[in-house]
Amino acid sequence: MTGVLFMRISRLARKASPQKGVEAGSQQNNKSMTKDYKPPALEKLPGHRIRRLQQIAVALFMEETQELNLTPVQYVALSTVHLHEGLDQRRLALHIGFDTSTVASMLNRLESRGLIERKSNPRDRRVRQLSLTAEGLRVLIQAGPGVLRAQERMLAPLGPGKRTQFMELMDILIGANDELARAPSIHTLRALSIGPCGPFGGQAA
Numbered sequence: 001m002t003g004v005l006f007m008r009i010s011r012l013a014r015k016a017s018p019q020k021g022v023e024a025g026s027q028q029n030n031k032s033m034t035k036d037y038k039p040p041a042l043e044k045l046p047g048h049r050i051r052r053l054q055q056i057a058v059a060l061f062m063e064e065t066q067e068l069n070l071t072p073v074q075y076v077a078l079s080t081v082h083l084h085e086g087l088d089q090r091r092l093a094l095h096i097g098f099d100t101s102t103v104a105s106m107l108n109r110l111e112s113r114g115l116i117e118r119k120s121n122p123r124d125r126r127v128r129q130l131s132l133t134a135e136g137l138r139v140l141i142q143a144g145p146g147v148l149r150a151q152e153r154m155l156a157p158l159g160p161g162k163r164t165q166f167m168e169l170m171d172i173l174i175g176a177n178d179e180l181a182r183a184p185s186i187h188t189l190r191a192l193s194i195g196p197c198g199p200f201g202g203q204a205a
Contacts, residue, residue, distance in 0.1 A: 053154075060153050064146035068139055073098065075147060077106060078132060078140045081116060086129045088121070097181060115139055 042048045061072045070078075073096070080095045081087065087095070093103040107130070110116045115136035118128040132140065155163050 057150070057154055060150040061147065064150045064153075065143050068143050068146075070139065070143055074106060074110060075140070075143055077103070077110065078115065078136055078143075081130045082132050082137065082140055085131050088127050088129055092130060097178075110136070 058072055061075075065075070076096050077092060080092060084091075084095065089103055089107060090100055092107075093100045096103070098106075107116060107118070111118065113135075114133055116130055117133055118130055121127040121129050155166070158166060
């Protein structure tokens with residue numbers, strides 16, 4: 001009886017051995033693949049280049065407007081409030097393509113500097129309408145030339161024809177993918193029938 005049991009165990013062991021060998025070989029191959037893996041070249045990734053260009057855009061903006069202590073997003077907010085005086089925080093967020101929490105903290109900073117003011121809507125006391133103060137308008141006007149210089153410096157390597165093409169290609173990419181953004185712009189929301197942008201994005205507000 002003991003001999004029969006021993007033979008059965010031996011047969012099972014022999015059957016299992018090849019499988020263990022396969023598993024060991026597979027693990028070895030996986031280790032080899034992991035060691036030899038090479039990620040995609042960053043310079044060939046559009047997203048990486050877009051991020052680098054965005055960093056350049058912000059750096060040029062900050063350099064050209066440094067005396068105003070203004071971020072690109074703050075400039076866009078001031079500009080939008082000036083063009084659409086009386087809009088509320090939610091609609092401002094839609095216009096500039098930022099989430100409402102980011103816009104709220106940015107408005108707090110602008111209000112503390114005396115650049116904007118919030119007033120209750122006479123028809124709905126829960127809604128605070130935005131408008132520029134005299135100081136806010138002064139800062140916006142003063143920032144204008146520096147903003148234009150930053151754009152000119154960024155596009156300087158391109159000739160007039162390529163500049164137009166570059167802007168057109170960006171419009172295509174943004175228009176086709178805008179709904180995927182964390183905060184789609186008002187234009188996308190209108191197209192999607194959900195409800196109701198600026199030259200910069202992604203940087204600190």
